[in-house]
Amino acid sequence: MPHLPALRTLLPHTTIWDAAELATRDPGFDARNFGASALVRPRDTAEVAALVKFCAEHGISLVPQGGRTGLTGAAATVAGQVICDLGAMNRVEEIDPFARTAIVQAGATLGALQEAAGQHGLDPGIDLAARGSATVGGMVSTNAGGILAFRNGTMRHRVLGLEAVLPDGSVFSDLTCVLKTSAGYDLKHLFIGAEGTLGIVTRVVVRLDPLAGASAAALVGVPDAASAQRIVRHFLGSTAARLSAAEILWRRFADAMQRALNYTPGQLPLDAPCLLVLGLGADSVEAAQSLLEEGLADIWEEAGIIDGLVAASQAQAELIWRLREETEQIERMHHLPPSFDVSVPGGALDEYVTRIEAGLKAIDASYAPYVFGHLADGNLHISINTDGPVSHERHEAIEDVLYAGLTQAGGSFSAEHGVGLEKREAYERHADPVKQALARAVKAMIDPGNMMNPGKVVAL
């Protein structure tokens, strides 16, 4: 890239890698992440702004990257592009234990924020399996969800304020630290979930919640999702219990996970059509276990529970949680098969799963999806049992089965992974046309040169 010497002169103390260097590094979850001609790792907002101005002047497109754990290709790059890597802006700058807020640099990992907040008995209220590498900036840019979203909202609901560098190099500064503000358009929401296409998020104010003193887990066998929902509703209705997880695993997924993890058959009770993993916080482990036991006993008959196990130890709880969380086992088993991430409106989960099972069989009689996810917010993850990726046409046929009518019913074809490159076509086919037109107008207004992560989310 001919601009590298000038860039090195502009930012003499900043880490800059060229394409040759990038080729020797780990690109993260997506092999395309390091296709760019250079990577720049600014150390503060001023350096990000200088980089953005430089790129704007030279017509270079910029792609921001955090932990490179994204699943939709939103951080993929090609030759001629420059990566703005936020990895050096990784500090938790400030925690206010009374206001229950943290000011965090975009490159800090979720794990680092959880640890810093935990020292004050607080927690960011959002959790996901990639916590060790996913960054706060990346989670803001994809509006990450995870296990706790049904209670605490998605990343969008945890952000009180943010700072972002706009495509012209100016700094949008809204480091609001309070929950309540009605002081004009709340424009920070444009940058949340924009996957870096409208600017580069540099700092974030995150809302924190008090940590539960202790927690316990249960594994419950139920006939269907409706039964699991009755159980969840029962726990949510009790003010004494603080439900912290309600994950559902359909039988085929649970069986495959049990084999992949080499669990002894019978080690966990996994014989029901659906398994519900419950997490519950309380002031002590004993209290959490009792609340789970009592709650399940109260709703046992009404929900038609088949069997249930409240973990008696931390080790047993981990055994249950690995069954839900180590989903890369499925990816590995099927060599990166087509995977999907939908939100299905509450009342329709069983009907949806029955419908897609039939629809997928109609495409290919061997198709039998793995279905699991976040029950309490209707967010299902679906992997197909193919051997590796499928053709573009086949992928589209699968999407048609999975996404048909979903937007109209109030659901979403992309629940928590974003649009990136993978869901661009689905976005164009399934998102409301007026919304799409408005999104293009917003993109054209804020980034008229189309320099910020071009080709992702919206096409100009």
Place this chain on the structure above:
Amino acid sequence: MPHLPALRTLLPHTTIWDAAELATRDPGFDARNFGASALVRPRDTAEVAALVKFCAEHGISLVPQGGRTGLTGAAATVAGQVICDLGAMNRVEEIDPFARTAIVQAGATLGALQEAAGQHGLDPGIDLAARGSATVGGMVSTNAGGILAFRNGTMRHRVLGLEAVLPDGSVFSDLTCVLKTSAGYDLKHLFIGAEGTLGIVTRVVVRLDPLAGASAAALVGVPDAASAQRIVRHFLGSTAARLSAAEILWRRFADAMQRALNYTPGQLPLDAPCLLVLGLGADSVEAAQSLLEEGLADIWEEAGIIDGLVAASQAQAELIWRLREETEQIERMHHLPPSFDVSVPGGALDEYVTRIEAGLKAIDASYAPYVFGHLADGNLHISINTDGPVSHERHEAIEDVLYAGLTQAGGSFSAEHGVGLEKREAYERHADPVKQALARAVKAMIDPGNMMNPGKVVAL
């Protein structure tokens, strides 16, 4: 207005009032609300769209109105304008008890939504004193907050989806019913808190939460806000208690309210410098009362509590709540004095109150503000003890004292009432300039003819 006959032909079955009719009607909280030349009350989204198209074609500006309970003049109108009154679109269309969502027309009151949700043991999770007349559409448009926001977020956090008619008459339709969606820019947030300047909100999907089985209230005397915050933090940290209100009343306000409400001195213990009103939900009244008593006993010494009373009956709880909620007593007593609504970051409440007391005294030695509000989110309401409104210059001097440094410290000069007309100048003086420029660009893009509630929030 010369267009009235054409409008009546266009919408033959729709209620339309002319200026003469408007002059005979109650304009609500702001005398300026009915200054327009006509009011139209559409019965559905299609009629709103037809009205908007008509006004766009004829260069008429439109002002949407809900319950007309706004406090910043956002619904004020002048001759030549047309009011789009959402009062006929007042139905709670659908409640899904498992998904815990409601689809509501914009003109439904908060009270109507609370009642409909309550029939399923659910609640919209937001509450404010004007619940009987404030509408869901108005609350979305001002991003209303209220008593429960510290726990459940503001209106913005309760909205899952919305439908709005844009200034060109097209319908932005995003009736998402799920919490998790990362399917492109989340543009509904442009309309939340926009006070009708970007379009007219017609339908809203609101998230619901299970109602607590019962609740109890306490009145606690403390030396300062820091002490009250320690108490709140203690209750928030316990998973067994579900804190549902934490309101603070500085002594001068509590004294004035006690007199205005004709309470017998000593009827409630009001001798401390600050009073904290706590609400707590539990599975029974007895459980809620015990949790309040035990929690206060646990933190009594550490927080330096002066005195405390857990309401023994519903009547006593109401006595406590009237002290906080009937704030119109102060308005009446001082003939609509200057009133303000700020968010102060957590750690700085006592310092802020001390600073503004001194700053106001420096303007006029007789100034002694009434201060009260939502402790747990730092949202303070402040009324000055003048006799009626003050001059423009004096108002600005008071604002300078109250707002100085607030945005920079992460607070807000408008916490939950919006900008409207009243805070336009404050917005221009205190909001971030990059944010203001972006807001103007958004307004110019979506409403190039400046026909939607012109002159409110942003000036073109």
